[in-house]
Amino acid sequence: MRSSRLRGSRSPRQARYTAQQVIDEVRRRWKRRALLQGAALTLLALLFGTAVLLVLYGAFGVRAEVVLLASIPVGLLVLGVLVAFVIRPALRRIDDRQVALFIEERLPDLEDRLNSVVELTEPGAVPAAQNALLERLFDDAAQRARTIPVTTLVDRRRAHLLAYAAAAGLFLLVLFGASTLGDLRLALSGSGFGLPAADVPRMTVRPGDVEVEKGQAQEVVVTLREGTDREVLLNYREGDGPWRKVPMRPALGRPEYIHEFPGVQAPTQYFVEYERQASDTYTISVYDYPQVTRLDLRYVYPAYTGLPPRDEPDRGDIRGLQGATVTVTVTTSGTAETGALVLDAGGRIPLTPLGDGRFQGQITLRDRDRYTVELVDARARQNPFPETYLITPEADEPPRLAVTDPQRDVRVNAIEEVRVAARAQDDYGLKALRLRYAINGGAEEALDLAAIRGRPAEVEGDHLFFLEDFALEPGDVIAYYVEAEDHFHSEPVLSDLYFIEVVPFDLEYEQVANQGMPGGGQAGGTVLSQQQIIAATWNLLRRRAELPEAEFRSLQRGLVQAQANLKRNIEERIGSTAFSLELRAGEETRQIVEHLRAATVEMEAALGELEPGRLREALAPERRALNQLLRADALNKERQVALNRQQGGGGGGAVEERMTELMDLELDIAKDKYEIQQPAAGPQARQQMDEALEQIRDLARRQQRLANQSRRALQDEDPRRQVERLQRDQEDLRRQTEALRQAMQSMARDGRLSRQSQESLQRAIDQMRQAERALRRGQEQEAMARQQQAMNELDRLQQDLQVAGAETTREMLDRFARDFEQLRAQEQQLGRSIEEAYDQARQRNGRVDREAVQALLRRREALRDELDLLRRQAEGLEARTRMTPEEDEQAVANAMRNLIQRMNRDDLAQKVADSERALQRGWLDYADRLQDEIEGAMEGLASQVRDLEGQLPRTDEEQLRRTLADVRQLMERVEAWQRRADERARDGDPGRTARPGRQGSPDPPDQPDPPNPQGQQGGPPGAGAQDADRAARADAARMRREAEQALETLERLEQQLGGAAGSSLGPVRDALRRAARADHTGTLLDPEAAKAYFNENVYRPLSQLEAALAERLDLIEMEKKLFGARRADVPPEYRELVDRYYERLSRGRE
Structure with a gap:
């Protein structure tokens, strides 16, 4: 709080001085408040009027010209507020009496002291010295004036509230009305109501000073303020050569002129001359991007492989043994100063310079990745759009092992010979090939199948079992397997487990003579079940290292249950009353039962090993149980053969039926079946999906065309007519999209159209509808943004439908190749047409047929749209294949990425845009030259597309x-x-x-x-x-x-x-x-x-x-x-x- 702090004096002059300080301070605050309040009111009036105009234009679609006329009363309103609340208070004079009266009104305790001092000290008043009473009044007034709270006298809250409101309104206008205001400005300028630019130069030269890559073409475009029939001349010189003068070519219907330098090889100076006036002198500087000219690879393998280093000259893709070190030697164009190998996974490997433009870096093969070579020259310029190369590490796989003979379980007599042969292969050399076998669940024996010297990649070996050397009896069994060992893996590779079962000597002959008899040479169901349990135990043992713990425990429990079920079923059959009575009939029958009971004892021992997970220990009792079952089966077969001889094959009575039932006991197992996978939909559904996909592609193509037309409407001399046509086309496209949505309802009900696809289609329709509204309001920029968003949604829906329709990568690749070839053929046809039009123009002394040029322009615009769609198609295919782990698809992804990079390096999209601009202006010679470059770029892409088609097997x-x-x-x-x-x-x-x-x-x-x-x-x-x-x-x-x-x-x-x-x-x-x-x-x-x-x-x-x-x-x-x-x-x-x-x-x- 501020107050006057002066020592009092009884003189009138001192009292007047003290009072005047208070009055001046209050007057200043009073005026500041009035000006702040007036400025806030003026700004609020301006914001209100502007908001009204924007609502009329944006929400109600009032034409820009009408909005411009409506701005006149808005301006008058703002002017009136400005005069009333800013200018008048600023010019108004406030005397001391008014201020003193204001203070007295706010502070009644002064009792008119301040006002009295002002009146009595004015010129012509009674001197204070003539009246002693006045001296006391002045002294009292001075004392009270020093205590007046000046800062609280003038209430500025209302002014502050108005100022805050004005600031908030301005913020909201900038936030929500900036785009509409810009569209209104563009609409006014397009309709001829725009303000003329101040100080427009007579001619504008583009690009002025520019730096281009060596060998690149560069055009110079001059825009005049008004058209002329006189020549516009370009003066230029290359390097230190002489100056040359050439006329520039005029455009159709535009005051523009062009000259092209087809391939700039040296710094070039130029200026433009027109009607004795010359532009500034500009320079086209030349530089060389650093480029990779060659890549050489050298592989150094791990020591255990024993392989020498391997060189691959002129190759970028890396493929080799995991753990190998690859030295990449990069040969450049000579302008590179530094370089690096940039990995897709995020790594960066600096390159070591070797001199003469050569660099070197090392990559250790660990995970699959991709890399590019980044080069930087002395001016920090990088090589643009570098090619991508694959990094494919190949794991050192375990040896490939196969038992070539007998490849199955065999049943032989005790004096036969059984040959076991095996073959093993390994990419980096084998260490051992062994045969391991065990008789009747006994200890394993091992022997080498082949004597290995060095590091052979393939080994074959065999062993002949002379069964008579083992003194085997019917029912005995030999279990064997083969193992192969290489120099890298710590554990050998094991083959499947095979069985050699010994049967009675004369059983084979009896089987031939009595074909169709019960048994028929087939092992009983109990034997088969026990063999399956042994095989399952063996396979689980082989795969234990690669199985997750939870899955291993689940399989282990299943194996334990299978062995327990088989044991329990045998025990239940043996212990039944019927068997107890019938088995007393003969000694052979009792021996069979003894073997079965011995088998259950071994099964119990096997369960004791299986339950804690000791699989290798469980194999021995499992094999012994199998041996007992085989002996029981052999005795049963011998007895059946003997009975058949005695009774002529008429059967063996009740006991034989019971024994056959026992020996044919087989578990009811829920086996995994190789079931037929039903397709998600039949041919009709596939056709419906294909038709929907084709319609989506057509809608996307048409939406792209509309977006390009909206972009061109901004540059048209009469945008109003163009915008109306675009509005009709956009509305028609939206209605067709809605009709497609109705047609696809059946696909949604059948579950063939995902919710995500339905939402994408709905969002596309919404964006189209908003684009219509923007076009109706004349907001071409907003319409273009909405059209682009609708196009993005259609692209997303197209990719979803491709996945839902189970379109394979091969089908997508074939479609891309067909679309590319069609586009290339159309470009060639357009090139011939441009060349014909150019020849005709030369025959007419440079006069161009406008209708023919407009037809060429329409074709160029359509092909530009097709190129945009083809590029998005390539990007979608690259994204899809990049996410799959298959090596073939990764190769497709990399090739597609390089194709996109090739399009970028060739600047194909810019060349097409320049060709379109040249046709718009009637520069047929320039368009013809650009068309040659476009066709050359398309031809280079064609070779990559042909290579792409060979990436996947068909x-x-x-x-x-x-x-x-x-x-x-x-x-x-x-x-x-x-x-x-x-x-x-x-x-x-x-x-x-x-x-x-x-x-x-x-x-x-x-x-x-x-x-x-x-x-x-x-x-x-x-x-x-x-x-x-x-x-x-x-x-x-x-x-x-x-x-x-x-x-x-x-x-x-x-x-x-x-x-x-x-x-x-x-x-x-x-x-x-x-x-x-x-x-x-x-x-x-x-x-x-x-x-x-x-x-x-x-x-x-x-x-x-x-x-x-x-x-x-x-x-x-x-x-x-x-x-x-x-x-x-x-x-x-x-x-x-x-x-x-x-x-x-x-x-x-x-």
């Missing part, structure tokens, strides 16, 4: 699908072609050709809207006849180009089919070739003759071929349904199912 079914798709594409071309000819002939006016797109068939993307030729007789003479003839020739040329494209598809079909099927397309090929050579007269103008000709020579053979291919494809799909994997390759999961088969024996009926 199955017969995939080849058949591709061939069928080509046939249908060819038929669609022929149908559209014939329909166009029929409509031309039916209308009787070749100039009124109905495009296939208006009849439900899409326009070829490379074809412009056809002109209206007057080709019939009796047409208007003069220029109209010439235009009609030119349009007719253009229409005929278009049809010939379509025939050439059909021929290319047909040639690809002949190569795919080959043989008789390919030869059957001969009439189709001849008909298309004749059509390609024909002009617009003749057969195509006769509807009946044309229909008969095409039906006989083209459509009928293609229809028959399509039917045959479709029938073959249906047959393949039916075979897959009926036979499943029995007609296909066994998937990797099957091995695990087989291994776990016997380990889950207890999952059945107990």
Whole structure:
């Protein structure tokens, strides 16, 4: 709080001085409050008026011109507030009496002292010295004035509240109205109401001073303030050479001129001369990006392999043994100063300079990755879009082991010989190949199958079992397996466990003589079950190191349960009352039962080892149990043979039936089956999914085209008409998308369309609707943003449908290759058309046919859209394959990434944009040169696309699908072609050709809207006849180009089919070739003759071929349904199912 702090004096002058200080301070505060309040009110009025205008324009769609007129009363309102609340208070004079009266009103305790001092000290008042009473008044007034709280007299809360409100309103306007305000400004400038720019130079030169890569083309564009018929000259010199002067080429309908330096090799100076005025002198500087010219690899392998280093010259992809060290030698263009190997996983390996532009770095092969070579020159410039290389470590796999003889369990007599042979392979050398065997569950014996010297990659060996040396009896069993050992892994690789079962000597002969007798040489069910349990124990032992603990425990419990079930079932059968009575009939029967009881004892011992997880220890009692079961089985078979001899094969009575029932005891096991995997949907559902996917692609393509047209509408001289057309097209596209959503409801109900896909489709519709509203308000920028978002949602939906439709990588790759080849062919056709238009312009002394240029421009715009879609398609394919672990798909991802990088390095998108700009301005020579560069870039990409097609193996079914798709594409071309000819002939006016797109068939993307030729007789003479003839020739040329494209598809079909099927397309090929050579007269103008000709020579053979291919494809799909994997390759999961088969024996009926 501030107050006057002056020592009092009884003189009137001192009292006046003290009071005046208080009055001046209050006056200043009073004025500041008035000005702050007035400024806040003025700003609030301006914000209110601006908000009203923006609401009228943005929400209600009021035209920009009307909004501009409405801004006049808003300006008057703001001006009035400014005058009333700012200017008038600033000019108003406030005297001392008014201030003193204000203070007295606020502080009644002063009792008019301050006002009295002011009045009595004014000039002409009674001198204070003449009145003693006044002296006391002045003294009292001075004392009270020093205690006045000046800071609280003037209340500024209202002014502060108004100021805060104005600031908040300004913030909200900037936050929510900036884009609408910018759109309004653009709309006003586009409609001619924009303010003229101040101090516009007479000419503008672009790019001015610029730095380009050596060999790169650089154009110079001059924009004049107004058009002129005079020449605009470019003066330039390369290096220290002489100055040269060339005229610049004018644009169509624009005051712009261009000159192109096709390949800048040296620094170039230039300036522009026009009407005796010259621009500043600019310089085109030249530099070289550092580039990788060669990569060399040297592999150094781990010491245990014994392999020498290996060199791979001129190669970037790294593939080698895990743990090996790879030295990468990089040869550069010579301008690089530093470099690094940049890994996709995030690592960065600096390169060591070797001199002469060579660098070196080392990579240790551990995990799969990708790398690029980053180079930096002395000016910190990096090599743009470097190529990506794969890093593929190959694990040192365990030896590959196979038992080649006998490859199964065998049953032999006690004097036979059994040969066991095995073969082992290892990439880096074998150490040992051994045979291990055990007789009747006894101790294992080991012997070498081959004497290994050095590090052989493959070893074969065998051993001959002379069974008579082991003094075996019927029922004895030899269990054996083979192991192989290499130099890297600590544990050997084990084969499966096999059995050699000894049977009675004469059993084989009796079996031959008594075919069909009970037993038939087959082992009993108990024997088979015990053999399965042993095999399951062995397989679980082999896989224990690689199984998770939880899974191992689960399999172990299943194995224990299986052994316990078999033991319990044998005990229950033996202990039944019927067997107890019948087994007293003979000694042999009692011996069989003794063997079975001994088997259960061994099974109990095996359970004691299995339950704590001692699998290797459990194998011995399991084998002994098997030995007892085999002996019981052998005694039973001998007894059956003897009974058959005595009774002529008539059976053995009740005891024999009981024994057969016992020996054929078999558990009811819930086995894992190799079940047929039913496809998610049938052919009709697949076709529905394909159709939906094709419609989504078409919608995305059209949305891309609309977005580009919106971008061009901003630059149009009359954007109003363009925006109205765009609004209609966007509304039509949105309605078609909504219709597609309704059509896809059945897919959503069937579960074939995910919720994410449904949401993507709905978001695309919402974005289209918002783009419509933005176009209605004239907000082209907002509309472009919404259109881009709708296009992104359609792309996302397209990828989801590809996954839902089970489109394989091969199918996606084939579709990408077809789309690319189609785009490349269309670019070549456009190049020929540009060249023809350029030749015609030169023949006309540089005069350009505007209609022809506009047609070329429409084709260029359509191809630009197709290139954008193709790039997004490549990015989607690269993203999908990058996420899969398969090596083939990783190779596709890397190749696709390099293709995208190649598009970036060639600056293909910019070249297409420059070509479009050149056609807009009528610079046909510049457009022709750019088209050569575009076609060259497309040709370079074509070789990479062909390499891409070989990345994945192609199955017969995939080849058949591709061939069928080509046939249908060819038929669609022929149908559209014939329909166009029929409509031309039916209308009787070749100039009124109905495009296939208006009849439900899409326009070829490379074809412009056809002109209206007057080709019939009796047409208007003069220029109209010439235009009609030119349009007719253009229409005929278009049809010939379509025939050439059909021929290319047909040639690809002949190569795919080959043989008789390919030869059957001969009439189709001849008909298309004749059509390609024909002009617009003749057969195509006769509807009946044309229909008969095409039906006989083209459509009928293609229809028959399509039917045959479709029938073959249906047959393949039916075979897959009926036979499943029995007609296909066994998937990797099957091995695990087989291994776990016997380990889950207890999952059945107990």
